[in-house]
Amino acid sequence: MKSRTAWFRLSSLVLGFAFLYIPILSLVVYSFNKSKLVTVWGGFSTQGYGKLFENTQILDAAGLSLRIAAINATGATILGTFAGIALARFGQFRGRTLLSGMTTAPLVMPDVITGLSLLLMFVAMEQALGWPAGRGMTTITIAHITLTLSYVTVIVQSRLASMDIALEEAAMDLGARPVKVFLLVTLPIIAPALASGWLLAFTISLDDMVIASFVSGPGSSTLPMVIYSKVRLGVSPDINALATIMVGLVTVGVLLTGYLMFRRDRLRQRDRQLSESLG
Amino acid sequence: MKLEQQVRASRVAGFSAAVQFILQVFHYIVPYHWVASRLARWGVKGQRLVVALPYLWLLLFFFIPFLIVLKISFSLTQLSMPPYQPLVQWTGEQLNQLRLNINPGNFQYLWQDSLYLDAFLNSIKVAGIATLITLLIGYPMAYAIARSSVQWRGVLMMMVILPFWTSFLLRVYAWIGILKNNGLLNNFLLWLGVIDEPMVMLQTNFAVYLGIVYSYLPFMIMPLYATLEKMDLTLLEAAKDLGCRPLRAFLTITVPLSMPGIVAGCMLVFIPAVGEFVIPSLLGPSDSLMIGKVLWTEFFNNRDWPVASAVAIALLLVLVVPMVCFQRAQARTAEAGEA
Amino acid sequence: MAPTPIDPVFVREPWHDPKAEPYIRIEQVTKRFGEFVAVNEVSLNIYRSELFCLLGGSGCGKTTLLRMLAGFEQPSSGKIFIDGVDMSDIPPYERPVNMMFQSYALFPHMTVEQNVGFGLKMEAKPKSEIADRVADMLKLVSMSQYGKRKPHQLSGGQRQRVALARALIKQPKLLLLDEPLGALDKKLREHTQFELVNLQEKLGVTFVVVTHDQEEAMTLATRIGVMDHGRIVQVGTPKEIYEFPQSKFVAEFIGSVNVFEGQLIDDQSDHVRVACPELDCPVYISHGISSAPKATLWVAIRPEKIELSLVPPAQQENWARGVIKEIAYLGDLSVFLIRLNSGKTVRVTRPNRWRHEDEHMTWEQEVFLHWHDTSPVVVSA
Numbered sequence: 001m002k003s004r005t006a007w008f009r010l011s012s013l014v015l016g017f018a019f020l021y022i023p024i025l026s027l028v029v030y031s032f033n034k035s036k037l038v039t040v041w042g043g044f045s046t047q048g049y050g051k052l053f054e055n056t057q058i059l060d061a062a063g064l065s066l067r068i069a070a071i072n073a074t075g076a077t078i079l080g081t082f083a084g085i086a087l088a089r090f091g092q093f094r095g096r097t098l099l100s101g102m103t104t105a106p107l108v109m110p111d112v113i114t115g116l117s118l119l120l121m122f123v124a125m126e127q128a129l130g131w132p133a134g135r136g137m138t139t140i141t142i143a144h145i146t147l148t149l150s151y152v153t154v155i156v157q158s159r160l161a162s163m164d165i166a167l168e169e170a171a172m173d174l175g176a177r178p179v180k181v182f183l184l185v186t187l188p189i190i191a192p193a194l195a196s197g198w199l200l201a202f203t204i205s206l207d208d209m210v211i212a213s214f215v216s217g218p219g220s221s222t223l224p225m226v227i228y229s230k231v232r233l234g235v236s237p238d239i240n241a242l243a244t245i246m247v248g249l250v251t252v253g254v255l256l257t258g259y260l261m262f263r264r265d266r267l268r269q270r271d272r273q274l275s276e277s278l279g
Numbered sequence: 280m281k282l283e284q285q286v287r288a289s290r291v292a293g294f295s296a297a298v299q300f301i302l303q304v305f306h307y308i309v310p311y312h313w314v315a316s317r318l319a320r321w322g323v324k325g326q327r328l329v330v331a332l333p334y335l336w337l338l339l340f341f342f343i344p345f346l347i348v349l350k351i352s353f354s355l356t357q358l359s360m361p362p363y364q365p366l367v368q369w370t371g372e373q374l375n376q377l378r379l380n381i382n383p384g385n386f387q388y389l390w391q392d393s394l395y396l397d398a399f400l401n402s403i404k405v406a407g408i409a410t411l412i413t414l415l416i417g418y419p420m421a422y423a424i425a426r427s428s429v430q431w432r433g434v435l436m437m438m439v440i441l442p443f444w445t446s447f448l449l450r451v452y453a454w455i456g457i458l459k460n461n462g463l464l465n466n467f468l469l470w471l472g473v474i475d476e477p478m479v480m481l482q483t484n485f486a487v488y489l490g491i492v493y494s495y496l497p498f499m500i501m502p503l504y505a506t507l508e509k510m511d512l513t514l515l516e517a518a519k520d521l522g523c524r525p526l527r528a529f530l531t532i533t534v535p536l537s538m539p540g541i542v543a544g545c546m547l548v549f550i551p552a553v554g555e556f557v558i559p560s561l562l563g564p565s566d567s568l569m570i571g572k573v574l575w576t577e578f579f580n581n582r583d584w585p586v587a588s589a590v591a592i593a594l595l596l597v598l599v600v601p602m603v604c605f606q607r608a609q610a611r612t613a614e615a616g617e618a
Numbered sequence: 619m620a621p622t623p624i625d626p627v628f629v630r631e632p633w634h635d636p637k638a639e640p641y642i643r644i645e646q647v648t649k650r651f652g653e654f655v656a657v658n659e660v661s662l663n664i665y666r667s668e669l670f671c672l673l674g675g676s677g678c679g680k681t682t683l684l685r686m687l688a689g690f691e692q693p694s695s696g697k698i699f700i701d702g703v704d705m706s707d708i709p710p711y712e713r714p715v716n717m718m719f720q721s722y723a724l725f726p727h728m729t730v731e732q733n734v735g736f737g738l739k740m741e742a743k744p745k746s747e748i749a750d751r752v753a754d755m756l757k758l759v760s761m762s763q764y765g766k767r768k769p770h771q772l773s774g775g776q777r778q779r780v781a782l783a784r785a786l787i788k789q790p791k792l793l794l795l796d797e798p799l800g801a802l803d804k805k806l807r808e809h810t811q812f813e814l815v816n817l818q819e820k821l822g823v824t825f826v827v828v829t830h831d832q833e834e835a836m837t838l839a840t841r842i843g844v845m846d847h848g849r850i851v852q853v854g855t856p857k858e859i860y861e862f863p864q865s866k867f868v869a870e871f872i873g874s875v876n877v878f879e880g881q882l883i884d885d886q887s888d889h890v891r892v893a894c895p896e897l898d899c900p901v902y903i904s905h906g907i908s909s910a911p912k913a914t915l916w917v918a919i920r921p922e923k924i925e926l927s928l929v930p931p932a933q934q935e936n937w938a939r940g941v942i943k944e945i946a947y948l949g950d951l952s953v954f955l956i957r958l959n960s961g962k963t964v965r966v967t968r969p970n971r972w973r974h975e976d977e978h979m980t981w982e983q984e985v986f987l988h989w990h991d992t993s994p995v996v997v998s999a
Contacts (some may be wrong), residue, residue: 005525009426012419013435018364019416023383023453026463030456035387083333093330097493102337108547108602110554113591116578117344124347146340149333149577166723169690172710173717175740175787178326188727207447210556214578224448231452235459242448250444258437271771 018126024247029242048237052245055161058226065206065223068137070146073202077194079145080152080201085182088160106150115214122215136185143215144205148198150198152206160186161194337349345595350387351586363585385589395590398568399597400469405484405554405559405569410545411492416492417499418543422533424500425507436504439497451490451561458562472616487569491552506540507533550598570594631855632665633841636896641824642687642792647696649848658848659696669825671816674845675871680828683845684794687826688717688854698853701791711740716790720797722781724769730756731765731782731911735790755783758817782814786823793796795827799834811837832872843891844868860920866997869918876924876964877997878917891935892917892996896962902935904991916997921965923993924981926954928988937988940964942981954983960995 018278024141031049036040052058079182086095106114122139132138163186171185172178209224216222221229230239291382389395397604424435442450457463458480465477480486510533518528534541556571563569570590632638640663649657658680660694664670672680685691687698689710698705705713716737724733735752743751756762759779769777778798779927785793798814799807815838818825829835836856837840843853852859852868866877880901883892887906894901894917901917931937943963944955946972954966964987979985 009419009423013423013427016416016420017438023450023457023493024442024445026456027453029615062485064755072537078599079333079336081338082329084335086330087296089331090326098342099330099334099337102341103333106341108550108598110571110594110598112554112556112574113301116574116591117348118340120347120351120584121340128384136462142340146337149336152334152500164721164723166719166721167725169688170719170723170784171719171736173688174689174737174784175711175714176736177711180740185725191727192634201446209448210575224446227448227452228561229556231448231455235452235456238448239452243446243452246449247445248964250441253396254437254441254444258434261433265406266424 027240027243028247031237032245033237033240043187049243052241056241057221058223058238061221061223061226064137064220068141068144068222069202070140072148072205073198075141075145076148076152076201077198080149080197081156081190081194083149083153084156084160088157096145103150103153104146107154111208111210112148114215115143115211118211120216134221135215139215139217140212140220140222143211144201144208147208147211148201148204151200152194155193155197155200156190159190161187200232315532347589348588351585351591353383354585354588355384365415374376380588385585386593386607388586388591389589393566395570395573395593396612398570398573399593401568402553402555402570403597405487406491406549406555409488409495409552411547412488413492413499413548414541414545417496417503418541420505421500421540422508425504425510432508439504443497445514448557450494451558454486454562455481455494458489481562482564484563484567487559488568490558490562491548491555494558495548495552498547502543503537503540506537510536546601550601553598631840631952631984632668633663638665640664641668641701642826643697643699644683644687645697645699647683647686647698649679649784650694651692652953655848657693658685660848660850662843662850662853664824664826667818667822667824667873668840669815669827669838671827671829671839672841672845673829673832673835673842673871675830678845679848680830680845681796684826684828686795688712688715688794714791715794716788716792717783717794717796718781718785720800721879722777722801722809724777724780724784726769726843728768729765730767730769730772733769734784734787736784741788751787756788759783760788763842774802775810778810781885782817786821790823792824792826795825796980797829798827800829800831807834814838822988836872844871846871862995863918863997865952866916866918869995869997874965875918875920878919878962879914880917881914886992889991890996892994896958896960898959899935899937901994902991903994903996907996914976916999917994918997919989921967922951922989924964924966924989926956926966926968927988928979928983930986931988933988936991936994937986938964939984939986941983942979945979945981953980954985956987 004175008011030041032044032046033042034045034047054088083099086093087100087103088176090096118139119135121141122135126134132142167185167189168181171181176184207224209222209228212222213225213228215227227242309592351363420439424432424439455462459465460477460479460481462481464480465474468474469477514532514536515528518532519525523531554571554574555569556575559567559569559572560575563572574587574590574594577583577590637848642662642664644662644664647657647660650657658676659677660683672683674680682691686693687705689705689708690707700714725736728736731752734755735748738748738751745977752765753762756765759782761776761779761783764772764776764780769780772780778801782798785795793880802810806977811834819971825838827835827838829838831893833887841855842852842859843850844859846867852864859868859874863872863875869875869877878894878896878901880892880894883888883900883907889905890903892901892903892915893973903917930939940956940958940961942954943951943957947955949970951967951969954968956964956966958964966987
């Protein structure tokens with residue numbers, strides 16, 4: 001009986017993870033394919049990578065996307081942190097419901113709706129104010145900040161909710177003014193959440209094709225837009241190479257995180273045993 | 280909504296640890312004290328600024344755009360840039376010569392042309408079925424992870440989250456290579472001798488289901504895992520002690536208790552899947568009727584902004600109902616002391 | 619002219635001195651949260667160097683009162699004065715008050731030294747002074763060797779000391795302690811209670827402690843204020859609160875007690891008699907009370923003040939007859955539940971002074987209860 005359920009759990013895990021990872025592995029394996037047909041194995045080669053690094057269109061787009069992602073992540077983190085603080089700490093202020101609605105709605109809003117509405121906004125603004133003149137990096141960045149600040153808000157808000165308010169009160173009790181309380185106590189404590197929010201905003205921006213397509217202009221194609229237009233025409237080795245590089249970077253990052261987390265847990269555990277033994 | 284937020288937040292849980300380390304280093308570099316005294320000297324009215332900045336941003340770039348979409352969905356198309364007529368027009372000097380160009384025709388058009396209605400119904404059907412399949416695959420996985428040993432849980436959840444951090448577009452692209460006529464799967468099946476000639480799998484509805492299930496599976500697993508992991512295992516022991524067989528205990532105890540996770544996971548898959556564009560356009564048949572794709576075509580190919588806006592409003596109306604229901608259900612369980 | 623000598627009693631117990639100036643004056647303070655009244659018209663005087671305990675169950679308003687003293691909450695009405703200064707518009711970071719939090723609220727990203735020095739850093743004191751005073755403070759709480767540790771590397775008792783040091787380093791006029799020993803286990807708590815009292819006596823700082831633990835309040839306090847439903851129901855020394863509770867609530871909240879309803883039948887200035895329907899004979903109390911004649915009142919007798927015997931007592935009054943229904947042996951003492959003829963169950967405790975009792979008492983045995991005429995007290999509803 002026991003072994004039967006264990007067997008069932010093991011097989012569902014094996015099959016599930018096979019389903020999740022075989023497509024990714026196939027991308028990696030076929031990036032080293034000599035054959036131009038991509039899915040037919042023709043021997044080992046790195047010509048996909050050569051082609052990738054010759055493709056200035058992809059490289060330019062990647063540069064643009066990275067710049068947008070970095071600016072977006074920074075802006076979204078600042079605004080999202082403010083919104084998170086307002087929602088978690090300022091109690092019932094006027095317009096709180098609207099703010100919380102506006103920060104949670106983008107999380108589930110289909111991209112096509114967000115993209116369309118932002119584009120129409122930009123067009124209307126350009127007509128009325130003359131800004132933003134045309135569409136490109138600025139409009140994509142604004143659109144991405146709007147989308148990703150919700151994610152940061154949610155992360156910061158939940159971190160603040162789980163943080164002991166007594167810490168902030170203690171700082172105030174010891175003579176710290178509100179701004180100091182925030183900078184000396186709150187900020188260092190929620191900093192990991194801010195960093196997570198920054199990274200998430202960065203990744204989402206780097207991954208978005210639909211919204212960027214709506215709000216970009218001529219000559220400002222982001223990496224996902226270029227990938228999409230190439231992929232629509234079929235498979236090609238340089239895209240596989242690009243995918244492999246991305247998967248590699250993420251894997252290294254995740255493994256490093258895992259290692260650091262493991263080490264920190266062990267250190268914590270040792271500390272705890274130490275303090276308990278000392279009484 | 281609360282659980283859903285947690286789910287979204289858990290998307291980054293893995294990273295927070297590494298970053299904590301980096302920030303400990305930061306803490307010694309950044310002159311917090313200096314910044315603090317500087318800001319205090321300027322007398323920055325912190326609280327008001329903190330609320331106003333994100334508020335104004337979201338009003339300007341999230342709330343008002345919807346009003347504009349609503350406005351344009353009632354406009355007439357015209358050949359110009361932007362390609363729609365203003366709602367209010369002055370035709371002369373005086374106020375009574377004001378002309379209102381409100382045009383509910385776009386919505387009538389959506390209703391009358393079977394294309395749009397079919398697309399809506401088809402999107403809901405595809406998203407619904409795909410959500411169900413995702414649940415059937417995701418539940419056993421989440422269950423198995425939640426019941427594995429503590430060290431393994433972290434590793435396995437990290438493996439669930441890892442694909443998230445790689446490009447969504449490239450993960451969909453991977454399936455093109457697998458499903459093609461001379462792709463991996465066909466070659467494998469031919470080699471096995473299961474089939475004699477390649478099956479057509481790419482650009483079919485099957486490929487769309489597969490793509491949605493594949494892309495959204497982690498969204499399903501995370502809330503399910505969160506509720507299953509929190510569950511008190513002694514409840515199952517109590518049920519068994521009272522004479523309940525394992526399968527029955529699973530159905531009468533585990534499943535009802537994981538209901539919040541099931542609802543959250545299904546909504547997290549269903550709502551974005553209804554408006555999905557990338558998956559049907561890359562994996563689906565060229566004439567596939569998905570509403571996200573229809574909106575895209577209206578906008579980019581036909582340049583009919585008013586109709587695209589009307590489609591967006593209609594899609595929003597369709598999705599608002601499940602979103603609100605979901606939120607209500609969440610609130611009720613929270614009141615009952617759940618979660 | 620020679621200065622008038624101060625009555626030594628007034629030094630130890632300034633609340634008896636009509637001329638003494640209270641250090642903390644709480645005047646008619648009310649705090650409402652929407653409809654809910656957390657603190658209701660509380661007036662209280664606390665004197666310099668007192669260790670005052672606010673005692674009450676959860677939700678009685680004691681923590682809210684403490685937070686108003688710290689400045690985290692503003693009174694809905696009424697005023698608080700500390701050393702003669704009105705605290706109404708003074709934010710927490712400018713009050714001469716520090717607080718030790720229930721959770722200790724040690725900053726997790728700072729070392730012990732940084733935590734303790736935080737308050738002085740906010741006053742922009744020179745670094746050398748901060749270092750010296752932190753070292754002194756850590757020595758005072760015997761934590762000198764842990765200065766470089768982070769809070770998560772400390773045990774519960776050590777964290778408590780760090781929190782105390784951090785709250786004391788600014789030499790506040792008033793130290794507030796919110797359930798200071800609540801997070802410690804029983805053995806450590808007892809030890810720390812005495813440490814806390816010694817420290818308070820040494821430094822002479824005025825302490826206000828919030829607790830729900832009556833034993834803790836009795837050990838620590840110079841005076842206790844018992845709170846119920848947002849009001850202070852009685853203020854007094856631990857002994858006054860225990861021996862002379864003014865109300866049924868206080869009598870029942872502190873320790874256990876037997877309460878009998880009755881009516882005054884003999885009201886003299888040096889003694890009273892109360893007829894209780896649940897007892898066979900009237901209760902004679904050897905001190906006068908102030909109560910309206912014929913009014914319903916309650917007589918409270920502590921379980922340890924009732925004696926048990928197998929033979930009828932010699933006295934005419936202050937006794938009862940009953941049957942033993944339950945015996946609980948607790949080691950140092952035994953608890954007897956005795957049912958009287960009226961059906962009322964009375965709780966009696968007896969210290970187990972000898973290994974073998976000469977009078978062996980057992981279940982369903984008939985016993986006699988009697989008590990001294992100083993033991994009962996009359997309490998209001």
